[in-house]
Amino acid sequence: MTATGMVHPWQCRNARVRSVHCEAPDVMTLELVMDDPAAAPPYRFEPGQFNMLYVPGVGEAAISISGDPSDTSSLLHTVRAVGNVTRFLTNMTAGSCLGIRGPLGVGWPLSQCDGKDILLVAGGIGLAPLRPVVSALLADRHRYGHISLLVGARTPKDLLYRREWSAWQKDIDVQVTVDRADDGWNGHVGVVTTLLDRLPVSRPEQTVLMTCGPEVMMWYSIRAALDRGVRSSAVWLSLERHMNCGVGLCGHCQLGPELLCRDGPVVPFDRVAPFLKVDSL
Ligand SMILES: Cc1cc2nc3c(=O)[nH]c(=O)nc-3n(C[C@H](O)[C@H](O)[C@H](O)COP(=O)(O)OP(=O)(O)OC[C@H]3O[C@@H](n4cnc5c(N)ncnc54)[C@H](O)[C@@H]3O)c2cc1C
Structure with missing residues (x-):
């Protein structure tokens, strides 16, 4: 200790x-x-x-x-x-x-979210690190403006935490999409950015975006949010890299100047955007 x-x-x-x-x-x-x-x-x-x-x-x-x-x-x-x-x-x-x-590691910027509208975008297993955010937001619901959670998965069978959605939907707007429907699916079909395209973002300059999922999904979600007027300084993403030591010593998870186990995995978009554009990093 x-x-x-x-x-x-x-x-x-x-x-x-x-x-x-x-x-x-x-x-x-x-x-x-x-x-x-x-x-x-x-x-x-x-x-x-x-x-x-x-x-x-x-x-x-x-x-x-x-x-x-x-x-x-x-x-x-x-x-x-x-x-x-x-x-x-x-x-x-x-x-x-x-x-x-x-x-x-460093978590989501909840302390910067008071009074803000919150947009959460999750793809696949990327909903796992955002579920504690949903719990924390619901516990202090009065502190935040409009909250939307957009969830995407490959098929309906891959959707996580379905048993909790109805409780979440009482206080936040939950929208779900799958890449491929099956026989029992009546919901939306398409990638998660298609949900973002039709989402009303009424206070873009007061909106915080937090996203986790495949990097290409996060990239296009962020681009879509920026196009709607969300400020790049209010965009946060969780990045996955091979992590060995977990404390910033071994360098396996380096992304440009960031050691993601220590400086992330949640990072501000502005800080990492130049490195995300480089395929080999
Ligand atoms: C901060 C962080 C949080 C994570 N949270 C979760 C989580 O909540 N749930 C979950 O299921 N997984 C999560 N992961 C991914 C998880 O760490 C990897 O899937 C795991 O390390 C794979 O180990 P393995 O021995 O099973 O597979 P390995 O035999 O090491 O690898 C199997 C395959 O997975 C790939 N892989 C291995 N590690 C990673 C990694 N870190 N990122 C991307 N691809 C990898 C390999 O390239 C290989 O293709 C997280 C990763 C990070 C960095």
Whole structure:
């Protein structure tokens, strides 16, 4: 533990899976509890931060914290199986053990959102780091103007957290689209920017955009928002790069001058825009 009482970023805490919820094919939400909560300060995080989840004998992966920041009783992570570590994580069951290093990184700029209209744009698993934002905004709904959440996924089966939408829709405008419909889908079909095109943005200069998803989706969403008059200084995105140390030492996640594990993953668009245009970065 550090002198300030924070858990040191190198310290791996033992945790256990309390429950597992299947969100979509290959996507699971793990509810985790610390093995010995009495021995550690309560786990607190800012929306947008991530943990390094360690599967003993397999490795570590950066995974966003996807639960409600005000709930310190457990910790949620939504994981899509793409490789070694994430496959082990999504195969875990209640009682499985793992290690947690974090919370790490810089989260969303909620402190700059008072009185503003909020536009959240999520693609696929990109809704995971934005779900804590939704919880935080709903908890203090009176502090913000109009809130819109635009969600895109490849197919209806890939849409995350559907069980929560009706509660969200009481206080915020939730719009959903899929790239490819299936038989039971009556909703919108098309990429997420098509939702943005028909969204009324009545106070563009007072609107904050936060987006997470495939980089090309974020790029076109940001361009569409800027075309509607949203200021580039009010645009924030969460960027994914290979992260190893999680604390700005190894350099694996470098993007131009940014070390995204330390300076991000949430970054202001103005700061990273020149580097996003370079394919190889
Ligand atoms: C800040 C941050 C937050 C993240 N949050 C989540 C989350 O909430 N849920 C989730 O499912 N995933 C999340 N990821 C992505 C996750 O870290 C990778 O999918 C994971 O590291 C892959 O590890 P693996 O051992 O399973 O796969 P590997 O065997 O290492 O790789 C499998 C494939 O995934 C690619 N890959 C590996 N790591 C990354 C990465 N960091 N970014 C992009 N592609 C990668 C590899 O190039 C390869 O094609 C996040 C990544 C970052 C940087």
